[in-house]
Amino acid sequence: MDQSDKYTSARVAGREHIPLYPRNFIALRIVQLVLAVIIIGLAAFGVAGLAFDGDIFIMVVGIFTLIATTYYLVAEYNQPNAYNYWAVLALDIFLVVMWLASFALLASQVSALFAVVNNTYYDSYSDTYYKYASDAITTAWVSCLAAAAGLGGLEFALFVGSLVTHSVVLHRHRRAGLHCTPGVAASEPHGSNELKQHQVYTTAVPAQQAYAVPAPGYQAGAYQQA
Template sequence: MSQAAAHNTDVVPMPRWSSAIGCARVALAVVVLALTAAATSIWGNYDAFGFTLFTASASLIIFVYYFIALSCQPNLYNRWAVLGLEMFGVIFWLTSFALMAQWTSVYNGWWYGNGNSRGFWNAPYRPEDIGFAKRTVVKRSVNKYHAGVALAGTAAGLGAVEFVLYTLTLAIFGMSLRQQRIRATHADAPVVSVTDTSTDVEAGTTATEDKTLNDGTDEAKTETEPVTV
C-alpha cells in the first residue's frame, strides 16, 4: 500500500501478495484481449468475441483506477466502489469464458476447406469418407479458421483463470471489509463510565445528620432560655 493511500482510513487493508494477483490479472487481460482480437479478425464479430473484448478492456480500466486511487489520488478511493468492481469482474469473466468455451466447442469439430471442398464441414465423418479428395481439404494446422478456433479456445482458458483470480480477490476483500467495519463499530461505541456515588451518599447523610443535630440543639436552647418580660 502506498503512503498516499495509507493516510486514507477508508482503504481496506489487503495482504501483500494480493498485489501479485493484481499484476497477474492485468497480464492475463492483455493476453485475452490480444487473442480475442486475433480470433475476431479471422472469424468476424460474434457475441462471445464482443463480450470478451469488453470484459478484458474493462479489467484494464479497473486496474488503472486502482493504481491511481492507491498511489496518486487517495481521495478517489471508495471501498464500496471497489467491492462493486470486484463483483463486476467475477460476473463478467464467468460469462466471457463460458461464451468463448461454448463457441470453441461448436466450431472445433468442423473441417475448414477451400476450392471444391464446399467450405465448412460439420459432420461425424471426414470429407474423404464420402468421396471428397484429401487434397481439397486444408490441414487443420495451417488453416486460418482452425487457428482462429485455437485462439478462441486459449482465450477461454485464460478467461477461466481470470474468473478464479477475481473470485479469490473478491473473497479476500469482502472478509477484510467486514473486519474493518467491525473494528470501526467497536471504536465508535460510546464508553459508559461508572462513578462511585457511595462517598457522595455518605457525605449527604452526614450533612443531614449534622443538620438534625443542630436543629435539636437549637430547640433545646430555646426551651432552656428564660423568658424575659
C-alpha cells in the same frame, strides 16, 4: 492471539482509508491486468474472423477489467485520494460475475465451433492446398477463441481470490475503527463505546445513592434552630 493476526490502525498521513493488504497482493492485480490485455487481443482476432456474442462479450469484459485494474493500481499506489474500498469491493463483485458469465458462454460456443470444424465437408474437386490452408486458418482461429475462454476462466479464479482477500482486509480495517475517507482519524474499535457507557453507569450509581442519603446531623440542627 497470534501476532500475525493483529491489524494495526497506524497509517501514513493521507492513507488512513486504505486497508493493509497482504504482501505481494499487487502482483495479483498486475496479473489480472496482463491477462485482460491478452484476452482482449485474442478476442479481437476472433471478432476479425467472425463476430458473435460470446467473443464480443468476453472482449468487453476484458476492457472493463483493464479499466478497473488500472484504477486499483493508480488509486492505491499513486493517487490515494481517489481510492475507495467500497468501489473496489463493488468492482470485484461485478467482475467475478462478468468473468463467470463470459468465459462460460464463450467456452460453450467454442466447443460447438470445434465440432463444426472437425465435421466440415470438403468437395473432392477442391484444391488440396486450399483445403489444408483453410483447415489451418480455421483451427488457429478457433484455438485463439478457446485460449480466450480458458484465460477468462483463470481471470474468474483470480478475481474470486482478490474479492475474498479484499473482503477480509476490509472487515479488519473497519473493525480497527478506520474509515473510507483520507485524513479521518480512527474511531474507537467496535464494542468500546458500550464498555465505556457501562463503566460510567456503574460509577455513577454510588454517587447517586450518596446524594440521595440525607446528610448526618441535618435533623438535629433543625431542632436546635427551632
